[in-house]
Amino acid sequence: MKAIIAGAGIAGPVAAIALQEIGVEVELFEARDAMDGDEGLFLTLASNGHSVLDVLGLDAFIRAEPHIPTPRIAFLGARGNRLGTVSNGRSTTGAPITLMRRSLHRALSVEAERRGIAVRRGCAVTGYRQDENGVTVRCADGYEQSADILIGADGIGSKVRAAMPGEQVLPSYTGLINLGGILPGSGLAPTTGEMRMIWGSRAFFGYAVRNNGEAWWFANIGDAREPSRTEMHKGRDGWADQLTALFAGDLPLMPDLISRTSEIHAYPIHDLPHVPRWCDGRVVLIGDAAHATSPSSGQGASLALEDAAYLAVCLRDIADPGAALARFEAERRPRAEQIVAEGRRRGAYKAPRSSVQMWLRDALMPFVFRFLVTEKSLAWIHDYRVPQTAA
Numbered sequence: 486m487k488a489i490i491a492g493a494g495i496a497g498p499v500a501a502i503a504l505q506e507i508g509v510e511v512e513l514f515e516a517r518d519a520m521d522g523d524e525g526l527f528l529t530l531a532s533n534g535h536s537v538l539d540v541l542g543l544d545a546f547i548r549a550e551p552h553i554p555t556p557r558i559a560f561l562g563a564r565g566n567r568l569g570t571v572s573n574g575r576s577t578t579g580a581p582i583t584l585m586r587r588s589l590h591r592a593l594s595v596e597a598e599r600r601g602i603a604v605r606r607g608c609a610v611t612g613y614r615q616d617e618n619g620v621t622v623r624c625a626d627g628y629e630q631s632a633d634i635l636i637g638a639d640g641i642g643s644k645v646r647a648a649m650p651g652e653q654v655l656p657s658y659t660g661l662i663n664l665g666g667i668l669p670g671s672g673l674a675p676t677t678g679e680m681r682m683i684w685g686s687r688a689f690f691g692y693a694v695r696n697n698g699e700a701w702w703f704a705n706i707g708d709a710r711e712p713s714r715t716e717m718h719k720g721r722d723g724w725a726d727q728l729t730a731l732f733a734g735d736l737p738l739m740p741d742l743i744s745r746t747s748e749i750h751a752y753p754i755h756d757l758p759h760v761p762r763w764c765d766g767r768v769v770l771i772g773d774a775a776h777a778t779s780p781s782s783g784q785g786a787s788l789a790l791e792d793a794a795y796l797a798v799c800l801r802d803i804a805d806p807g808a809a810l811a812r813f814e815a816e817r818r819p820r821a822e823q824i825v826a827e828g829r830r831r832g833a834y835k836a837p838r839s840s841v842q843m844w845l846r847d848a849l850m851p852f853v854f855r856f857l858v859t860e861k862s863l864a865w866i867h868d869y870r871v872p873q874t875a876a
């Protein structure tokens with residue numbers, strides 16, 4: 486069997502490696518000419534995502550990249566008062582980690598190529614046609630190639646999804662803008678074992694500090710109306726001024742980190758709560774293309790890794806490609822959609838609405854973290870392991 490995978494981000498290289506392991510010939514078509522440069526910030530791999538890397542023998546490559554062990558998330562109030570702690574799950578090979586998205590992407594891509602998987606860069610998939618014998622994939626430069634299946638791992642703005650028949654869905658704005666940056670030599674002590682998240686009076690903040698003092702931070706600000714591209718391009722100083730004003734009077738650490746950071750990344754957060762179809766005959770969507778989730782879930786990359794591994798199990802155990810892809814969708818959709826909804830729910834708590842609500846939140850949260858949001862209540866996310874058979 487031959488598979489073409491559109492997109493060599495996170496899901497793409499891992500799907501390629503998992504398929505190669507079961508004897509499928511794979512080629513990756515990636516729209517970008519080179520591996521992602523400095524784009525993107527950091528993301529967390531929870532224990533469910535790590536377990537996929539373990540099974541494929543990839544965990545050691547990822548842990549060799551700069552990272553911060555983040556087995557826990559500590560939640561603080563606006564003035565630094567501790568409200569509670571939640572777990573990111575338990576991993577067999579070590580703590581869940583936070584790492585730069587580009588490190589994860591590069592390590593996975595390099596390893597896929599080292600294992601002999603062909604990557605055609607600068608090749609943006611625009612569509613496909615299929616019959617009972619196979620699928621022919623079309624690229625923007627006119628190049629065409631045929632295979633037995635096409636896997637759309639081309640992210641939230643998937644062109645493979647757009648080429649599928651039926652109702653089209655567009656990413657949905659979540660009402661939050663994500664900002665963040667990296668500050669080397671922050672002077673802060675390492676946040677050993679935890680990501681700290683702070684419910685500020687007017688916005689949400691998160692940070693973790695590496696052993697070498699480098700601070701990784703993000704902020705989420707609520708804006709019910711989706712900002713235009715022009716509004717998003719207000720430059721480093723524009724964002725720093727806005728954030729500093731939003732965190733004025735809260736824990737001084739926040740304006741301090743922001744004002745000393747030389748580059749601030751900003752993007753509106755979108756998700757995809759429900760994509761009507763994930764597969765069309767010999768074509769299937771995985772990762773963000775099928776179910777992009779807000780970073781508030783902490784699960785975008787982990788879900789993409791789960792998809793990659795489970796798709797390989799389906800293709801190994803079910804002889805007919807169309808039936809294997811349909812089984813993949815049927816099994817994965819409920820979990821993925823539940824996690825996207827969870828990301829939305831968590832995001833809604835980030836944008837403060839009134840001082841009374843904030844007061845209530847600070848008063849109630851210690852009980853919530855003690856009795857309701859616990860390792861046990863989150864086990865459905867973190868303790869999930871990809872089934873080893875699709876039978």
Ligand SMILES: Cc1cc2nc3c(=O)[nH]c(=O)nc-3n(C[C@H](O)[C@H](O)[C@H](O)COP(=O)(O)OP(=O)(O)OC[C@H]3O[C@@H](n4cnc5c(N)ncnc54)[C@H](O)[C@@H]3O)c2cc1C
Pocket residue numbers: 491492493494495496497514515516517521524525526527528586608609610611638639640641642643644645771772773774780785786789
């Ligand atoms: C540049 C970039 C920066 C990101 N930064 C962050 C971040 O800071 N924090 C965070 O939580 N998440 C970030 N994400 C999203 C995160 O990587 C995903 O949510 C998650 O890891 C799921 O991965 P994925 O492989 O499904 O999608 P993605 O990681 O988005 O990968 C999709 C890949 O498909 C390629 N592609 C797109 N269109 C086509 C096409 N038509 N043909 C062929 N290839 C195509 C893209 O170039 C990309 O390499 C980023 C994604 C990208 C692309």
